[in-house]
Amino acid sequence: MKPISRQTVDEVLQRLDIVDIGRTTIRQCVNVSHELEWISGEKFVHLEFGIPGMNACKVGLDAQKEALDNGAASVYPPSCGIHELKENGSRFIKAFVGVEISPEGIVPTVGSMQGCYNLLLECIQMNPEKDTVVYLNPGFPSHYVQAKVLGIKTRMFDLYDFRGDKFREKLEEVFRDGCVSAIVYSNPNNPSWVCLTEDELKSLGELCTKYDVIALEDMAYMCMDFRKDLSMPFLPPFQPTVARYTDNCVLMISASKIFSYAGERIAMVAISDKLYKREYLALRERYGIGRFGDNFSLTYLYVNSSSCSHSAQYAFAEMLGSAADGKYDFVGQMREYGRRAGKAKEIFLRHGFYIVYDKDLGEDVSDGFFFTIGYDGLTGSQLLLNLLRCGICAITLVATRSTREGIRVCVSLLNSEKDFSDLDERLGSFERLMMDENR
Known part of the structure; x- marks a missing residue:
């Protein structure tokens, strides 16, 4: 995907009356991504919304x-x-x-x-x-x-x-x-x-x-x-x-x-x-x-x-x-989110990101529904703006009242191998964008 121009992103934010992307609600971020999807003609990788990524319990x-x-x-x-x-x-x-x-x-x-x-x-x-x-x-x-x-x-x-x-x-x-x-x-x-x-x-x-x-x-x-x-x-x-x-x-x-x-x-x-x-x-x-x-x-x-x-x-x-009664193993069903998180973390780390909240009293944080990602030299708002340009939507950690900079990643909508492939490709675009802007 060719990165969306910063001007286009700014125009969408202005049209939606968003002053600071870092302090937007989840639903506002969804609206931004939908506008940019329509403009670019490209489906975004959605990491912002905690929609269950599995079928409802039969x-x-x-x-x-x-x-x-x-x-x-x-x-x-x-x-x-x-x-x-x-x-x-x-x-x-x-x-x-x-x-x-x-x-x-x-x-x-x-x-x-x-x-x-x-x-x-x-x-x-x-x-x-x-x-x-x-x-x-x-x-x-x-x-x-x-x-x-x-x-x-x-x-x-x-x-x-x-x-x-x-x-x-x-x-x-x-x-x-x-x-x-x-x-x-x-x-x-x-x-x-x-x-x-x-x-x-x-x-x-x-x-x-x-x-x-x-x-x-x-x-x-x-x-x-x-x-x-x-x-x-x-x-x-x-x-x-x-x-x-x-x-x-x-x-x-x-x-x-x-x-x-x-x-x-x-x-x-x-x-x-x-x-x-x-x-x-x-x-x-x-x-x-x-x-x-x-x-x-x-x-x-x-x-x-x-x-x-x-x-x-x-x-x-x-x-x-x-x-x-032990007839429905809901925990076994939810383990799929752990698998998705582990795979998504590997992709982010390979592209130069780091886990913000990485330890849990000395242990590695468990793989689950959410994890947190940062990128050296960028605030959460700057990171999100550039990810939006590359077709990835999330919310910032500032929106969660964190004292740290970065974004929250929700893995629930990474439903297929294509979703992971798209994430990998978009993060590659992000890396190239950062290299171009730092020259």
Whole structure:
């Protein structure tokens, strides 16, 4: 592919009202790439969007079709979720996370995006003295937008700089004044793919209890640390979680990645038994309902969307149950992302790039859904602009609130050998472009 001119890229950015490509959202980057595809007549290599790159789980599809045939489309679902989803969600968590959460605490949401948004709102309103949320960076860009939309005060730090004992010290520092209501993070981390250890999660759990902070744990990529086998239900090792160390926690588990069911926008939050029943005076005075769990489904979700798709709940319930029963190996399916990441990393490294977040407490970062790439002498914005000229789209690490320069690479849409061949060819064009501009 012949590189697109810088002038053409700048004109597209101006037309889309983008001032700084380094701070654009994922959807904005998608729009830029689509405009440039139309202008150049060339299909881009898409590394920006975390769309599942596999077919949706057939177990779920069959269950959803049956639910529709049985009339689910004409009936409002319960705001707290159908019985089957609550029961199977509880069993799934016991099977793969190794903790007990009662079916009562399993509540379906319109993706984890909606779950997190409403949890943030509830956490900020349940205690007027706690008005701040902490983020472990780098992170999912939309999480920060949620805080902006809600007008929530935030604190954040780059997890990579505070591992091991330093992690506990830093958490204590940001929690100490008593203003923090919640902490949001993903494990494995999006985008660095580093994984909090059980010791680090123990520190987090103990400090959440000490300072009365709610841990909102995003498990979008659960069991995708492929350095160990997390595929056997009800047998260790389990997915690491803060839920082993505190009752102040909510797990967010989406069907989008683990079951490739993104299009139906279905997820669940799993509220610990103690937190579900915990009474908050501020919530009772405001809404007439005091318990955390009841408020989440009967107040926040109800006025937000009145639950989520009835038929999709049946699909999710069946997938969760099949996985817990050992009939559907979702972890085995997801290992394909590890293979793609390993192959993509080799191509990037061969063309002079480096892995930004390369180590995980001394170990190499696992190959998985995301990894991070940098190029000497270029900021993330400069790197992305030049990659766009060569037909490659991604997002910068600045957009994930990283303190480092580079881009996030998502491997989900590298579906074929041609996709890898195109990536190799485009990165070759990038190398030549850099050589020409440095002469």
